[in-house]
Amino acid sequence: LRCGTRDHMDAIVTNGCCAPGEPCGGGSRLSVIDYIERGLSRRRQPLLPISGEVRRDHERRIAQFSLQLEGLVVRSISFRSSACSTLIAFCEALSECATGLTLEAAGRVRPPQLVAALPAIPPYKRSCAVLAIAAFLSAVQNASGDL
């Protein structure tokens, strides 16, 4: 179970945490605030070479992802988003989980997986996951088109 692989993401989705001893610091439950804090840092980083479209939701929140590839593998992810804690948490969780995935695997990520990774987020705030996924898939689509 290597950090950033599909299995790794599945483990997070299933268990809410990584396996003990994993390079991502597994063994401790990943809390929403952890993702928010790391997400606040990541969203200050510059955009990477391949950007997706800016996506908006009905609440006028925005999200945009950018990727750096190594062959067919997503090596780095950055994002921009509105100042919404829940959206930032989802974007960061997605960034961490999808890093290391192939483009094909990254293109299969869907909102229920992301929602399952952060079960402490109340149901009425989970629409942010839809926005995060839409923005991410736009970047994946652009990356696939650039190949």
Place this chain on the structure above:
Amino acid sequence: MILPQLEEDRHGAEVVGMFFFEDNTFALLKGHPLSARLQAVAQNKSILLMGCDQCCYEREIADKLIDGACIGCFPDLYKALSGNMPDQVITL
């Protein structure tokens, strides 16, 4: 004194919403001494109870609030109150 006044129906102003920050969000937590009283007052008087989302995430209580309370940020608060906007805002 706001909560006892609301309970006694003599606060003197119609309260449409209460927004909680930082450790005050614990007052919305199930099992907290104040939360049941807040819940009862909110239900009786149709008062919005909202906790700052980031404050609740930080304390890992976002999914442990009393029924009727929610989390959100300012856009959520304004939207929730848009049908009955307050005339005055009191900050404590």
